[in-house]
Amino acid sequence: MYLFSASAIATALSFATLCSAQTLSGQFTCAPAGEYTLCQNLWGELSGVGSQSSTLVGNSGNAVSWSTNWNWANNPNNVKSYANILSNTALGVQLDNIASAPTSWSWSYESQSQGIRADVAYDIWFGTAPSGSPATKGSSYEIMIWLSGLGGIQPVGSQILSNVTIAGHQWDLWTGPNSNWQVFSFKTANGDITNFNADLQEFFSYLTENEGVAPTQFVQAIQTGTEAFTGSAVLLTSSYSVAINSK
């Protein structure tokens, strides 16, 4: 059973619509969370040994709080899971039709074993059609924004730029292919960003202006979560929100 820490309970109490916390423990299980869907995606669990559970703490308006509790061993270079929250509303807009895409993400590790290997990251999907599921034939680009990357893990591909300033933070930019889509990963150049407030449009316009991404691409999905490799941790998102405002 999942045990709440004192701070998770304190966070839960600030979410007015909380009825009862819901915990997911299956390999591919999801739960509705207001404007979001919480999914525990343990897609790589067979490359390791361990377990994970994810809990919806509460949601209120456009904000959501959730946590995930993971414990994985073996194959340190393999991702075991991507527990994430998906926005059901911030999608289906063409890049050149986006006025702004405000987001806010406050998170912390409530506990962690020594030397964990994990990222805390956005995973944003672009395609030529207005809608499409993440990581499918309809995906043209995967845009990751790493607010944390611990234990020496690296994004897909190779690093092409260092210390680029976007949305008030410095990033190393990585790129490379994955299946039928191209990945761009903005990895924090200055350590963990635990209170992130930004307009995602600044990342999108960077890509259309500098990296050849067509402004006719659509945002098909915005996910945020953690890719866990090895170790054990409890990661709490005390508050997260994202929206897309069209022109």
Ligand SMILES: *[C@@H]1O[C@H](CO)[C@@H](O)[C@H](O)[C@H]1NC(C)=O
């Ligand atoms: C990265 O960029 C910031 C802001 O421009 C600058 O203050 C800092 O010195 C740079 N760091 C490195 C390692 O170049």
